[in-house]
Amino acid sequence: MKTTDIIRRAGRNLRRAKMRTLLTSIAIAVGGFAIMASLMAGEGARQYIDRLISSNIDAKAVFVVKDKRLIGAQSGQQADLREYNPDSINRYGNDYKALTQKDIDKLAARTDLEKVRPVYQLQPKYVSFAAKKDKKYSSDVSVFDGALAAEVVAGKQLGKGTELAAGEAVIPESHAETLGQSPAQMVGKQLTVTVVQTPQKIDEATLGQVFAEKGQAGVNELINGKELHKTFTIAAVTRKSADQTQAMRGIGINAKVARELSDYSTKGTSQYQKYMSATAVAKQDAEAAKKSLEHDGYAAATAKDLQQTLFRFVDILQAIVLCFGALALIVSIFGIVNTQYISVLERTQQIGLMKALGASRRDIGRLFRYEAAWVGLLGGALGVLGAWGAGVALNPVISEKLHFGDHKLLVFVPEHAAAVVAGLMLVAIIAGWLPSRKAAKLDPIEALRTE
Structure with missing residues (x-):
C-alpha cells in the first residue's frame, strides 16, 4: 500500500469514531496548551527584559x-x-x-x-517642601541618572544624557500626590534637603573652650551635630514608564551636590568617602573591561550579566510550567495507548481481511501509527490554537494591570507552534507503537474467525 493511501485510510478510520478521537485529542491538547503557553510567556518575558535592559542600562x-x-x-x-x-x-x-x-x-x-x-548612600534627616511649609517629610535622595530616559509628567524634558544643574531636583509623581498638588503646580517650587553631620568625640577641654566662646548654644551644636540645608528648585515631575523597571521612588539631584551632602554627613566617621559600589x-568592550577589573581585584557586572540573571529566572519559571505540561502529556500517552488497543480489538476482523487481501505486517503497523499521528496533530493544533486565543484575550488585560504599555507578555511564535505540534505528533506515534505492533502480529486466519 502507498503511504498516501495509508494516511487517508487512517484519517477515515478516525472519523468513524469521532467522539473517541476528539476526547483523546483533547487530552493531548491540555499538555500542548500548557507547553505552548509557557513558551509564549517565556518569549514575552525575554523580549520585555531585552526592552528594559536596552531602555534603562547602557550596553557599555x-x-x-x-x-x-x-x-x-x-x-x-x-x-x-x-x-x-x-x-x-x-x-x-x-x-x-x-x-x-x-x-x-x-x-x-x-x-x-x-x-x-560612586553610588552615594544619602541619608537625609528630613525633606521640606515650599508647598507645605509647616511639615517635614522623609524621602530617599539619590543622584538623578541621566543615562535613563525618564517619562516626564510636568516640567523639564529629561532625555537620555540629560544632567541636572546643581540647584535642580526631580521628584516622582507620588510625591506631588502626597503633598496634595498637581505635577504642574510642583514645577518651579523649592524643596530643602537637610543632612546632619555625625557628632564628633569631644574632650572636656574642647567643651570648656567652646562654652567660653559660644556659650551653651555652641556646646549643643557640638553634641547634637551640625546640619546642612540644601535648597533645590523642582525642575520636573516624573512617573514610571512601561520601559522602566521601577518608578523613581525618591528625589533626584545633581551628582556633585550628592557628593557634597554625602561627605558632609559622614565627615569624621569611619564611613567618610567609602562607597559600596x-x-x-x-x-x-564592557566584557573586556570587566575581566580587566576582576584581574585588578575588583568585582564587576555588566548589562549582559543582569540580562542573563533575569533570563535564568525566566527559564526556571518556564521549566516549572513545562513540567506540568509534560505530566499532562504522560497522562495522555496512556489514553492513546488505551484507545489504540481498543481500536485493535474492535477491528480484529478488518485487520484479518486486510492481511488476507495482501496487506503486509508493515502496512498494518503503519496504519495504526498514522492514526496515532493524526490524533497528535489534532491535539497539538487544538492546544496551540487555544494558547494563541488565550494570548489574544489576555494580553490587553495583562498589559493594563502590569502597566506594560504596548508590550505583550504572551508572544506567539509560529516556529514554536510548529515545533510543539510536531513534538506532540511524535509523542503520539511513540504511544501508538505497542498497539500497532499487536495489530501487525495478528494471524489473519485467527483474526477472521473472531466474532
Missing part, C-alpha cells in the same frame, strides 16, 4: 564593587568573628569591603573606563 555600563558578595560572585554566610578591615562599610548588619576615594581615583584613571561615579562606562 559597568557596575564595580570591591566585595564580590554584592554581585553574587561569591556566596557564603558571614563569619561571627572577622578580621577588622578599616576600609569596610556596614549595610543591613553586614560588613562589606568598600570602595575608597583612592579606588575611585584609580578607576577614573583607567584607560578602559570613563564617567566613573560605583558605576562607569566602558570605552570599548
Whole structure:
C-alpha cells in the first residue's frame, strides 16, 4: 500500500469514531496548551527584559564593587568573628569591603573606563517642601541618572544624557500626590534637603573652650551635630514608564551636590568617602573591561550579566510550567495507548481481511501509527490554537494591570507552534507503537474467525 493511501485510510478510520478521537485529542491538547503557553510567556518575558535592559542600562555600563558578595560572585554566610578591615562599610548588619576615594581615583584613571561615579548612600534627616511649609517629610535622595530616559509628567524634558544643574531636583509623581498638588503646580517650587553631620568625640577641654566662646548654644551644636540645608528648585515631575523597571521612588539631584551632602554627613566617621559600589562606562568592550577589573581585584557586572540573571529566572519559571505540561502529556500517552488497543480489538476482523487481501505486517503497523499521528496533530493544533486565543484575550488585560504599555507578555511564535505540534505528533506515534505492533502480529486466519 502507498503511504498516501495509508494516511487517508487512517484519517477515515478516525472519523468513524469521532467522539473517541476528539476526547483523546483533547487530552493531548491540555499538555500542548500548557507547553505552548509557557513558551509564549517565556518569549514575552525575554523580549520585555531585552526592552528594559536596552531602555534603562547602557550596553557599555559597568557596575564595580570591591566585595564580590554584592554581585553574587561569591556566596557564603558571614563569619561571627572577622578580621577588622578599616576600609569596610556596614549595610543591613553586614560588613562589606568598600570602595575608597583612592579606588575611585584609580578607576577614573583607567584607560578602559570613563564617567566613573560612586553610588552615594544619602541619608537625609528630613525633606521640606515650599508647598507645605509647616511639615517635614522623609524621602530617599539619590543622584538623578541621566543615562535613563525618564517619562516626564510636568516640567523639564529629561532625555537620555540629560544632567541636572546643581540647584535642580526631580521628584516622582507620588510625591506631588502626597503633598496634595498637581505635577504642574510642583514645577518651579523649592524643596530643602537637610543632612546632619555625625557628632564628633569631644574632650572636656574642647567643651570648656567652646562654652567660653559660644556659650551653651555652641556646646549643643557640638553634641547634637551640625546640619546642612540644601535648597533645590523642582525642575520636573516624573512617573514610571512601561520601559522602566521601577518608578523613581525618591528625589533626584545633581551628582556633585550628592557628593557634597554625602561627605558632609559622614565627615569624621569611619564611613567618610567609602562607597559600596560605583558605576562607569566602558570605552570599548564592557566584557573586556570587566575581566580587566576582576584581574585588578575588583568585582564587576555588566548589562549582559543582569540580562542573563533575569533570563535564568525566566527559564526556571518556564521549566516549572513545562513540567506540568509534560505530566499532562504522560497522562495522555496512556489514553492513546488505551484507545489504540481498543481500536485493535474492535477491528480484529478488518485487520484479518486486510492481511488476507495482501496487506503486509508493515502496512498494518503503519496504519495504526498514522492514526496515532493524526490524533497528535489534532491535539497539538487544538492546544496551540487555544494558547494563541488565550494570548489574544489576555494580553490587553495583562498589559493594563502590569502597566506594560504596548508590550505583550504572551508572544506567539509560529516556529514554536510548529515545533510543539510536531513534538506532540511524535509523542503520539511513540504511544501508538505497542498497539500497532499487536495489530501487525495478528494471524489473519485467527483474526477472521473472531466474532
